[in-house]
Amino acid sequence: MKELILTSLAIGVKSVIFIIGMFLLAAYLTWIERKFAGHIQQRPGPLHVGWHGLLQPIADALKVLTKEDIVPEGVDRFLFYLASLLAFVPAIMILAVVPFGEPINIFGVEIKPYITDLNVGLILALAFGSISIYGVIFAGWASNSKYPMIGGLRKAAVLIGYEVALGFAMVGPIMQAGTLSLKGIVEAQQGLWFIIPNILGFVVVLFAILAETGRTPFDVQEAEAELVSGYNTEYSAMKFGLFPLAEWYIATFVLSAIAVILFFGGWNGPHIFGPLSPFIWFLLKLGMMFMFFLWVHWTLPRYRVDQITEIAWKVMLPLSILNILIVAIWIMIFG
């Protein structure tokens, strides 16, 4: 009994730390993105609030929280509110199964830098990822407006294709690791990272993450030139703020973390930074992955929605199945 209470307390404290940490991180990811985009576009980005705009995310958060929250007439109020939560909560829930490093001992207390280590962690992450899509579709439907509806339906069309490809592309690393636990997958990559036989799977995952998070070549659901702002046109204030926060930052971040875990050996790396080196390696890989998505976002034009689904079904799905075949042969040869 005492053990149960202690465990739940520990998990509770950890969850709070993770959620608050993620909020702050997401806020600063917006700063990173804006700086990054600024330098790509040969302008300085945020500069005036704090040193090099470091306090800009806080100013933005304050602004978005204090704005008038307009609920238009004729919306389905329940779904309208639910949608912004549905987009945001599942994205942050994926964090529950993402490990950030190995357990470490500080002053004799073992601290595990993850909330739980489930043996179905990856499936859970995928499931939560799928739920967050309902947020977008509900937002499109509940707004009772034409642009959001088209945006929401576009997103649904895109995601049906990429969810399938994403699922199949993750099969390769699972086959090699023999477990669905993300921690187990990292531990299986002590020698060689799974990117080596799984290169095709990795490419599919890259595309799928771009599509899931609605970043540029696939940002059809909010194509601002066509649909004003897409599914979130009718939203305002923090309800509006939650959508990009969930999609562009938290989802991108968490899915990048999963990609790093699956293909780049998670926190594995030479111990050159002392006891903290697993964290540093993980965050470095994660940061590079995240930057890659920013780089793509701020460079490319966007596809048309039918072209995206075409790529999903005609290119990505066969590629991910081919990847399974390659990995199977690899396992047969090298064991």
Place this chain on the structure above:
Amino acid sequence: MLWIEWESIAFLEKKFPSLRYKKNKELPFIEISKEELIPFLKEIKENPELKFKMFIDFTIVDYPLHSPRFQGVYFLYSPILKKRICIKTWAEDDKLPSLTKLWKGAKWAEREAYDMFGVTFEGHDNLVRMFMWEGYPYYPLRKDFPKEGIKDTYLPSLNERPGEFPSHDYEEYHTALPTLEDLEKTEKSRIPKKQAQIVLNWGPLHPGTHGTIWFLFDLDGEVVKNCDIILGQLHRGIEKLSEDITYTQIIPYTDRMDYISAICSNVAYVNAVEKLLDVEPPEKAKWIRTMMCELQRINSHLLWLGTYALDLGALTIFLYTFREREKLMDIIEGIAGIRLNSSYMRIGGIRLDLPEGALDVIKHFIKDFPSKLNEYETILTKNRVWIKRNVGVGIIKEEDVYSYGLTGAVARASGVAYDIRMIQPTDKYDEVDFEIPLGTVGDAYDRYLVRMEEMKQSLKIVQQCVEKLEKMKDDKYIATENPYVLPTLQETFVSIEAMVKDFNLRIYGEQAPEGEIYLSGENPRGELGYYIVSKGDGKPYRLRIRSGAFYNLQIFPELIKGRTIADAVVILGSLDPVVGETDR
């Protein structure tokens, strides 16, 4: 001579007895009776020796004292003869036969004529208002419509109570405003019956429309089944306003039509007026005009490229192109004094001489720009996404170019070598060396490539102009010795004659001789033509502006049918309309 001679069409006189060939100063034209108009047009369109198959413009001139009152004026172009023809017909009973069966491009022009003059067209399939709303009771371009409008709508002040002393001279009667019902009626009249699931409104204010155009898409899923465009949100009646001001005063209005390429509009207008007045600007002014036009063309194409890429989701290109555009803006500001609506041209020359160092800055720009252009091409031209979005979208066939009267880069991308700079060179375009890029397929990608190449060619022209201008440093830049040309400010300070002349010209205007002129310039958006009818006053009797963007936009509903909403931005961006010019 760009206009057709009598010898070439004299053989048609037997067939059409009412045919008359007349000449009104600069503009030779053909007069024909209303009954014979359609057979005659059909004949010259299909006759293998004439082939006047390109529709340029149609307009109406109002002569209130003449009976019949309205005269229809048609401009056509023959690609094989490389000549234009002007045909006039009197609209008996205020009716004219519709040309829409022969040229699809006549559709909007006739609607505009109906909107502005109340002339009806027999055989037009949907003759509704063009710029004004349905239910508007007047015809604004008629001579009996006052310039300030008819104040017949009661609009009480919201902050004045009865019995109180009025706080300001508020007039309770205003010119008519469209009500919501009017707009609904307008919308219904454009797409008479819904074919599919929803009608999506795009605009009047929408990020994809590049201004205030109002698109109606009849959607089935995301596929557009029917589309129409409601113009007029930016209609300021420049043609009407011009009838009441002197020729020089019109110049700033031309700026505000195509505000992205103000100098090109200026030059086209000023050239037309100069030809009407027989004013010859000095050599230096002509070189400067050519140079400024081409700088403005690069400027305009850069804005097009940036916004086009922005519409397609490539956000970064927008800022890259604006970086170069800013340099051009600075150059234009340095020379003309104003960045956007510069009003730099004057009848008989230019407003100000080139400032010291201007040519050095331009030379630096010429050296710097090709590498930047390369940068854009690296990001876009071979980009798979870019190709996928552009290739095969919005294909315009050569026949459509003639039928719709498309001009500019849109026509050239479809392989029609129609460039006013070549077929009717004004200023110094006949002395500079440049090429016209032509497309082969006529899709959005071709239009992109053509505009990119045009920027390089424009740069080449600018370079030649700079070389010439360096040798004519102290030459005269405005022909002030001509009685029609306003003296410079400096001259009015030192000479009494100049001051009197300045006074006369400013008060009474340039007393242009009676006559007509149609002259066009190659705007970045197509042929910008000015048809001026002068009755010997200091102001034009009728000024018709043939806008390239207006005619180019007309093909949009045709191109978008059967495609998705996402293609609408591609097609619209590649047609590149500017609402200031379509609405005028």
